[in-house]
Amino acid sequence: xxxxxxxxxxxxxxxxxxxxxxxxxxxxxxxxxxxxxxxxxxxxxxxxxxxxxxxxxxxxxxxxxxxxxxxxxxxxxxxxxxxxxxxxxxxxxxxxxxxxxxxxxxxxxxxxxxxxxxxxxxxxxxxxxxxxxxxxxxxxxxxxxxxxxxxxxxxxxxxxxxxxxxxxxxxxxxxxxxxxxxxxxxxxxxxxxxxxxxxxxxxxxxxxxxxxxxxxxxxxxxxxxxxxxxxxxxxxxxxxxxxxxxxxxxxxxxxxxxxxxxxxxxxxxxxxxxxxxxxxxxxxxxxxxxxxxxxxxxxxxxxxxxxxxxxxxxxxxxxxxxxxxxxxxxxxxxxxxxxxxxxxxxxxxxxxxxxxxxxxxxxxxxxxxxxxxxxxxxxxxxxxxxxx
Numbered sequence: 498x499x500x501x502x503x504x505x506x507x508x509x510x511x512x513x514x515x516x517x518x519x520x521x522x523x524x525x526x527x528x529x530x531x532x533x534x535x536x537x538x539x540x541x542x543x544x545x546x547x548x549x550x551x552x553x554x555x556x557x558x559x560x561x562x563x564x565x566x567x568x569x570x571x572x573x574x575x576x577x578x579x580x581x582x583x584x585x586x587x588x589x590x591x592x593x594x595x596x597x598x599x600x601x602x603x604x605x606x607x608x609x610x611x612x613x614x615x616x617x618x619x620x621x622x623x624x625x626x627x628x629x630x631x632x633x634x635x636x637x638x639x640x641x642x643x644x645x646x647x648x649x650x651x652x653x654x655x656x657x658x659x660x661x662x663x664x665x666x667x668x669x670x671x672x673x674x675x676x677x678x679x680x681x682x683x684x685x686x687x688x689x690x691x692x693x694x695x696x697x698x699x700x701x702x703x704x705x706x707x708x709x710x711x712x713x714x715x716x717x718x719x720x721x722x723x724x725x726x727x728x729x730x731x732x733x734x735x736x737x738x739x740x741x742x743x744x745x746x747x748x749x750x751x752x753x754x755x756x757x758x759x760x761x762x763x764x765x766x767x768x769x770x771x772x773x774x775x776x777x778x779x780x781x782x783x784x785x786x787x788x789x790x791x792x793x794x795x796x797x798x799x800x801x802x803x804x805x806x807x808x809x810x811x812x813x814x815x816x817x818x819x820x821x822x823x824x825x826x827x828x829x830x831x832x833x834x835x836x837x838x839x840x841x842x843x844x845x846x847x848x849x850x851x852x853x854x855x856x857x858x859x860x861x862x863x864x865x866x867x868x869x870x871x872x873x874x875x876x877x878x879x880x881x882x883x884x885x
Contacts, residue, residue, distance in 0.1 A: 500671060500698045501529035501634075501680040503658055504691065506541075507552055507576070515686070520544055522688040526695045531681060532633075539567035540742055542821045550608065550631070552576040571631060577612030579621065584671065586617055607631060612660075613643045622647060626655040633682050635660030644673050658682050664693035671701040699806070704782070706740075706803040707751065710848060711825035711865040714832065716857050722772040724818040724838045725787040727796060729808040732765045735801045738846070740778040740866050741787070747833025748778055749823065750799065750852055750864035752844035761842055766811070767845050772820060772836040778866070780807040788815075801846050801864060821854055827867055 504523040506516045520531055524545040531541055536552040542549065551569035577583045608631030611622040626647070632655045636643055644659050649873040651657055659670040659678040662685055671677040683694050727739065731751035733880070740748035751771070754764040770777055773788035778797045790796070794810045823845075824834040837843050843854040846864035857863075 498678075500677075500701050502527075502667070502695055502698050503530040503532050503550070503680055504528045505660075505682050505684040506531050506533050506537075509655065510686070513537070513540070514656040517544065519686050519691075522686075522691050525546070526688070526692040528683070528691065528695060529680070529698075530570075533569075535566055535569070535572075538569045544569055552610070553606070571607035573608040573610050573631065573633065574606045575625075575633075580610045580625075581612050582614055582618075586621055588745050589714070593835065608633060611635070612637055619643045619646060623650055624816060626651045626657070629655050631656045631658060633658040633660065634820075635682065641673065644670060644678065644883045648673060648676055648678065655679060657758045660684065661694070663690055664697050668697045668701075671697065677701065703807075705803050706799060706805060706866055708799075708801070708803045708864045709827060709867045711747070711827045711833070711867070712856060712861050713823065713861045715822065715824035715834075716859060717822045717824075718839060719820045719822050719836065721817045722820045722836055723788075723815050724820065725770050725773055725775075725790070726814040726816075727768045727770050727777070727787070727790060727810060728764075728812040728814065729766050729768075729796065729798070730811040731798070731808040733768075733798060733808075734765075734800065736802075738797050738800075738844075739770055739796060740799055741770045741775050742770075742833060742835040742865075743772075743775050744833045744835075745776050746782055746868050747825070747827070747831070748866045748868075749825070749833075749835050749837075750783075750801065750846045750866070751837065752846060754796075754842055754844075756842075756844060756851070758842060769838055769840070771838070773815065775835055787813075788881060799866075821857075823854070825863055825865055827865070831867070833865065833867075 506520050510516050530548040530550055532550045535553045538549050538551050549569045550571040550573050553572050579586050609625035609629040610633045612635045613619050614637050622634050656678040656679040661667045661681045661683055667681045670681050735755045738750055740754040741751055742748040752765045757763050770787055775787050776784040777787055778784055780795050780797045790810055790813050795807045796810045798806050819839040820836045821839050826832045837854050841853045841855050844851040848862040
């Protein structure tokens with residue numbers, strides 16, 4: 498599931514200066530959407546590149562030609578109406594202004610905004626979700642229980658967005674019922690809280706891999722090959738690296754060049770990843786050949802415990818270098834291998850800690866990601882394949 502962070506910045510926040518400061522903090526933190534009033538869409542566009550949703554009533558989509566407004570990416574109904582309690586809920590939900598607007602074939606609104614005051618509003622939100630692409634729910638006296646109920650009832654027909662005021666609340670929303678909301682609508686002026694909420698979103702999207710131990714069965718010098726260094730736009734920690742290998746079913750953990758040496762300065766943005774033919778794992782669970790990588794691509798960064806994150810490739814360096822062939826065997830007898838440069842700066846994760854490839858020996862236990870099946874254009878497929 499792809500999660501997102503929406504930032505609330507309508508006139509309830511204050512004057513335009515207050516709204517602008519909040520939006521700017523959101524842009525700098527990396528929020529995905531900004532929710533504003535329709536009149537502010539153009540000004541938000543001038544501040545930066547972000548998806549913009551606008552509060553509107555059913556008629557506000559017909560723009561006055563004398564004073565044209567910038568178009569948002571999504572219109573949201575519910576403010577100053579039934580959705581926020583300004584207008585009492587009707588006995589017959591199907592006759593409400595909000596839902597009739599959502600159901601119109603022409604100029605259909607995209608989203609619904611509902612504050613959950615009681616069970617009636619919870620039912621109203623559930624009804625709105627049947628029609629809306631985006632359903633924003635903001636809990637009042639109760640927050641977790643209504644969200645649990647809506648997650649269980651709504652299904653996949655809408656993107657459910659939970660109102661929150663902090664990163665801690667966002668984390669709870671993303672974890673509720675082990676499914677979580679699709680997104681959160683954050684209402685805060687605190688730049689640190691905005692940044693932390695984006696970090697929570699990123700953590701919620703990341704997978705954790707089960708890394709296996711494999712026993713080294715061969716370490717052999719080979720001739721030279723075209724070796725690839727992957728330089729990213731991110732600094733990596735001491736226990737981070739990438740998963741690379743000659744065979745897609747077994748990718749070797751190779752450390753980033755974070756260690757100092759007497760001869761070479763550390764380069765914590767770099768992984769010396771092996772020969773051009775090898776695979777590297779990407780954030781979507783796929784693979785790419787190292788030879789395919791280019792500036793702007795995303796690769797998956799992994800730590801020795803299997804926690805992952807994404808990093809953007811800044812540069813690829815391909816040079817001819819002498820290589821080692823490393824072969825390792827899993828407990829089930831499956832053997833995998835890869836080519837790595839013959840150099841002291843290339844470190845492998847072993848059961849005894851990080852170890853230079855030049856010191857690796859037969860019998861060492863090393864970290865390898867073991868995955869069954871084969872790959873076709875980087876995608877896992879179920880078919881028979883022989884790699885050797």
